[in-house]
Amino acid sequence: MKYFPLKVAFGITFFSSFFLHATVLTSDQLRSHLSINNFPTTLTTLSADKSDNNKFWYWLNLARLQQANGDFTTSIQSFEAAYAILDEYENRATISLRNVGAFIGSTLMSKGSESYYGKGYERTLMHTLNALNYMMLSDFEGAAVEMRRMEQRQEFWLKESEAKIKEASEEKEKARRQGNDTTGIPANYSLAAMLEDQDVRALTNNYQDPFSYALSSIIMDISDQGAASGNSGEISLKRALALNPDVSKAFASLPNSASIQNNKMNVTIIVLTGEAPALKIEKIRFPILHGAVYSSIDLPSYTSPSNDISNVTIQTDKLQLQPPRLLKADLMAYKTLKDELPGELAKSVVRATTKAIAAKQASDHFGNLGGLVASLLFDVGSSYVDSGFRNWEVMPNSGYISKFEAIKNSTVTVKLNNTKESFVLPSDKKGTIVLITYLTPDNIRIDHVTY
Numbered sequence: 001m002k003y004f005p006l007k008v009a010f011g012i013t014f015f016s017s018f019f020l021h022a023t024v025l026t027s028d029q030l031r032s033h034l035s036i037n038n039f040p041t042t043l044t045t046l047s048a049d050k051s052d053n054n055k056f057w058y059w060l061n062l063a064r065l066q067q068a069n070g071d072f073t074t075s076i077q078s079f080e081a082a083y084a085i086l087d088e089y090e091n092r093a094t095i096s097l098r099n100v101g102a103f104i105g106s107t108l109m110s111k112g113s114e115s116y117y118g119k120g121y122e123r124t125l126m127h128t129l130n131a132l133n134y135m136m137l138s139d140f141e142g143a144a145v146e147m148r149r150m151e152q153r154q155e156f157w158l159k160e161s162e163a164k165i166k167e168a169s170e171e172k173e174k175a176r177r178q179g180n181d182t183t184g185i186p187a188n189y190s191l192a193a194m195l196e197d198q199d200v201r202a203l204t205n206n207y208q209d210p211f212s213y214a215l216s217s218i219i220m221d222i223s224d225q226g227a228a229s230g231n232s233g234e235i236s237l238k239r240a241l242a243l244n245p246d247v248s249k250a251f252a253s254l255p256n257s258a259s260i261q262n263n264k265m266n267v268t269i270i271v272l273t274g275e276a277p278a279l280k281i282e283k284i285r286f287p288i289l290h291g292a293v294y295s296s297i298d299l300p301s302y303t304s305p306s307n308d309i310s311n312v313t314i315q316t317d318k319l320q321l322q323p324p325r326l327l328k329a330d331l332m333a334y335k336t337l338k339d340e341l342p343g344e345l346a347k348s349v350v351r352a353t354t355k356a357i358a359a360k361q362a363s364d365h366f367g368n369l370g371g372l373v374a375s376l377l378f379d380v381g382s383s384y385v386d387s388g389f390r391n392w393e394v395m396p397n398s399g400y401i402s403k404f405e406a407i408k409n410s411t412v413t414v415k416l417n418n419t420k421e422s423f424v425l426p427s428d429k430k431g432t433i434v435l436i437t438y439l440t441p442d443n444i445r446i447d448h449v450t451y
Helices: 004-019 027-032 039-048 056-068 072-095 120-136 140-177 198-202 210-223 232-243 245-250 329-386
Strands: 264-273 279-288 293-302 312-315 325-328 398-407 411-416 419-424 431-440 443-450
Touching: 039 056, 056 072, 056 120, 056 431, 072 120, 072 140, 120 140, 120 210, 120 329, 120 431, 120 443, 140 210, 140 329, 198 329, 210 232, 210 245, 210 325, 210 398, 232 245, 245 325, 245 398, 264 411, 293 329, 312 398, 325 329, 411 431, 419 443
Parallel strands: 264 431
Antiparallel strands: 264 398, 279 293, 312 411, 325 398, 411 419, 431 443
């Protein structure tokens, strides 16, 4: 029985590894095969393989690729599958909010043992992007419903965040009793500097974005739901402005000239570009047990966003506009990580300490070689489990919105960095909505709907 802790540790690591299947598309493969020649195969492969269909991130990635392919109805279905997974988790967690931040991985060997249910910004944006699906199907009431669901989802995230803060405090105290300092960010952590970036620190919170609220105000106006729901469109616009004053630059009007008064129409252009940071688990050498033993801690981290652009310009015969970047998924990811890092660090040190104690037991009973083998087995096992820890890797990194007046039947040109896309406005409609999806420089899709 004296070897029980070591046996348990080995068993946990390898049973976790055994039950973790290899995904058909890794994170890198998914994000690197979005160009025009590879995209159909990527979408087909992801759609056909259902081995991860119990994962929250799987349905979000699939929904996004379907939307980027113009498959708006199937994208709605995939978003609904993601909702069902998150609803089940939130309903279960509501029973005991005290434990909502806790996860099995904190008592096992790796961060990757945790089931991923998204962060606040992902839970908000999945409803925002699904609202775009409804818009492209001319279902503006359905889009309005999604925006209301977006706000309702935030209520649970606030409760969950409070539970995480309380849990982090308890985990830090647990680490302190074991003689470990978890008050600072490790200097060799790759995102240490980024988490102190001024733009990250300036964000109001990690779940509300001006893009969603600006879009909500437009949807409420088009669907005539704003007045019916207590001027919710106006309220959404005020919230967007409070989050980012540049929202005012997203709206433009033509002069009130009698000659064009009856020939004007509303144009809304929404541009989604790039892929948000992909989640990874980073292992860092870290002193524990008063520095007598070293072990590696595992912390969540992110790869860089990809295929993004830095500038959008819209030109008509009357206006030239530069819509502001209202969606900044990368900054929201880093803000979330900054907020949660104290708790993540504390739990990671607990995991590392557990492994170090088990390795020391192996060394005491089987010599230095036994300790080395134990450490290697822990590293190999946890690395394998960590490889399956995924987030919404193809969520757009940037979002631009511009709503303006234009002359019917005129040409609108949109410049995305050095790429130009033009289209002619209809001559017999009140307004049009244009959705531009920029996945890669050679994979740009334009969809539109009129009303």
